[in-house]
Amino acid sequence: MKNKQMNKEFKNHILKALKQNIRVDGRKNDEFRKITIETGVIATAEGSAKVTCGDAILLAGVKLSLGTPYSDKPDEGVLMTGAELYPMSSPDFEVGPPSNVAIEIARVIDRGIRESGTINTKDLCIEAGEKVWMVSVDIAPINTDGNLIDLGAIAVMAALRNTRFPELVDGKPDYKHLSDKKLPISKVPIELTVHKIGDSLIVDATSDEEKISDARLTVAVLEDGSLCAMQKGGNCPLMHDEVMKIVDLAIKKTGELRKLL
Amino acid sequence: MAYTKRLDGRKFDETRKIEAKTGVIKNADGSAFFKIGKTTAYAAVYGPKEHFPRSQQDPTKGVLRCNYNMMPFSGTGERVRPGPNRRAKEISMVTTNSLKAVVDLSDCPNAVVDVFIELPETDAGSRCAGICAASMALADAGIKMKDVVSAIACGIVDGSVVVDLDYLEEAHEGDVADIPLAMIPSTGEITLLQMDGKISRDELDEALKMTLEPLRKIAEIQRKALKERFK
Numbered sequence: 370m371k372n373k374q375m376n377k378e379f380k381n382h383i384l385k386a387l388k389q390n391i392r393v394d395g396r397k398n399d400e401f402r403k404i405t406i407e408t409g410v411i412a413t414a415e416g417s418a419k420v421t422c423g424d425a426i427l428l429a430g431v432k433l434s435l436g437t438p439y440s441d442k443p444d445e446g447v448l449m450t451g452a453e454l455y456p457m458s459s460p461d462f463e464v465g466p467p468s469n470v471a472i473e474i475a476r477v478i479d480r481g482i483r484e485s486g487t488i489n490t491k492d493l494c495i496e497a498g499e500k501v502w503m504v505s506v507d508i509a510p511i512n513t514d515g516n517l518i519d520l521g522a523i524a525v526m527a528a529l530r531n532t533r534f535p536e537l538v539d540g541k542p543d544y545k546h547l548s549d550k551k552l553p554i555s556k557v558p559i560e561l562t563v564h565k566i567g568d569s570l571i572v573d574a575t576s577d578e579e580k581i582s583d584a585r586l587t588v589a590v591l592e593d594g595s596l597c598a599m600q601k602g603g604n605c606p607l608m609h610d611e612v613m614k615i616v617d618l619a620i621k622k623t624g625e626l627r628k629l630l
Numbered sequence: 631m632a633y634t635k636r637l638d639g640r641k642f643d644e645t646r647k648i649e650a651k652t653g654v655i656k657n658a659d660g661s662a663f664f665k666i667g668k669t670t671a672y673a674a675v676y677g678p679k680e681h682f683p684r685s686q687q688d689p690t691k692g693v694l695r696c697n698y699n700m701m702p703f704s705g706t707g708e709r710v711r712p713g714p715n716r717r718a719k720e721i722s723m724v725t726t727n728s729l730k731a732v733v734d735l736s737d738c739p740n741a742v743v744d745v746f747i748e749l750p751e752t753d754a755g756s757r758c759a760g761i762c763a764a765s766m767a768l769a770d771a772g773i774k775m776k777d778v779v780s781a782i783a784c785g786i787v788d789g790s791v792v793v794d795l796d797y798l799e800e801a802h803e804g805d806v807a808d809i810p811l812a813m814i815p816s817t818g819e820i821t822l823l824q825m826d827g828k829i830s831r832d833e834l835d836e837a838l839k840m841t842l843e844p845l846r847k848i849a850e851i852q853r854k855a856l857k858e859r860f861k
Contacts (some may be wrong), residue, residue, distance in 0.1 A: 460676055466706075
């Protein structure tokens, strides 16, 4: 999210304020913007969620279809996570194939869900080697204002939990009629990204803050406080003690976010 | 069997429920939301701004550029593969043309005004919803315009002339014609007209007449949503 150069004076203003532990929008360093989550907002999706966080708005939608399993996992269904950064949602995004930023967001969210075994993919198998459910979840920003990984991950979890299987008629899904059957979800990973700007560590960065971020670390945390995915980003290195500080912050803050779901 | 009663109980000249709002995307210079039944469109305007590539600049006036896109989960049935396809490209083009008739960009030569239209959910009529949202977003962005553009589909379902076909009606058995139509409401000028299906000359005449009143109503809703923002 560094496509556009930022006004130098504004950048200095953010940095100066952060040195006194003040953020431009008045938040504390470990404070989130106000988050609301609505589910079942898209009629054509089998599961969906709309997350708003400050000025940021994003959608996640789940589509289910039948397909053949991968040959190395013949008795498991497939989960795919996609993200596109629509130029509608920010002047920083351009028309065209998914950017590296979009691919990273989708992959980091995907990893949190995949590595934790959130969805028991064996339960998505209908006939081993022949027919399994394919779960596609896509993230679609309406208005982007930073922190797409954390907000995307929450939207994805809310949409997955909202998902109902279509009825099967003669072995084919009838998308007009959803059953009561939910996805086999056993765990709920929540992701938290901490940005390092100068000596400050902040959560829930806005687009402006992301533009001047030195480094970031995303940590996916499960209910029991164990970690299931991480990703460091940004140009600057992080020290061991900074990593541990971020992980502690992630464990604390994801506990609060979990209550919103 | 003829289509004497609509599947969802509407009158033949009755549209689905419409919701409209402007200023929904804070990052944009202008934006709008238009929902008709289960078809939802967002539109955002960015510009006028510098136009790249330069070879596409027009030294006499600004260029309007619309981009129509369906979100991956916006279709009934399987996931819509992301990225441009022939259908989206064509709709982007006819949408641009339908709006050019009202937009005056003579004040900003060599510039471009981008309109991004995103559809989170669709149940037929998505290009019309996109045009309604886009024209509201352009007005919201303060682009010089002589009117909004209002759009709705009309057509014929197994012998009956109807307005605002939904997905089930488009897939109805018997002869079906789907005619997306966009109009400048104050002048009655048609800026988008497409047809897909089979219809007689007289039925077309009747369908176009039947659309006038619903289009006027849509224009009312669009104007009201634009005024709401400045209350």
